[in-house]
Amino acid sequence: MTTTKKRLTITMSDLVYKRLSDMSKEKGLSKSALITVALDEFLKNNGK
Numbered sequence: 001m002t003t004t005k006k007r008l009t010i011t012m013s014d015l016v017y018k019r020l021s022d023m024s025k026e027k028g029l030s031k032s033a034l035i036t037v038a039l040d041e042f043l044k045n046n047g048k
Contacts, residue, residue: 020034020035
């Protein structure tokens with residue numbers, strides 16, 4: 001089954017980008033995948 005993905009451009013501080021890069025390497029995920037997982041968790045935890 002193929003899922004359609006949407007592209008999104010975001011801006012973040014150097015510090016947040018560094019933390020994202022470090023964590024993505026640590027977890028073995030792309031930055032995009034890590035942001036998707038984090039946002040999905042945030043939305044689940046906030047009733048969305």
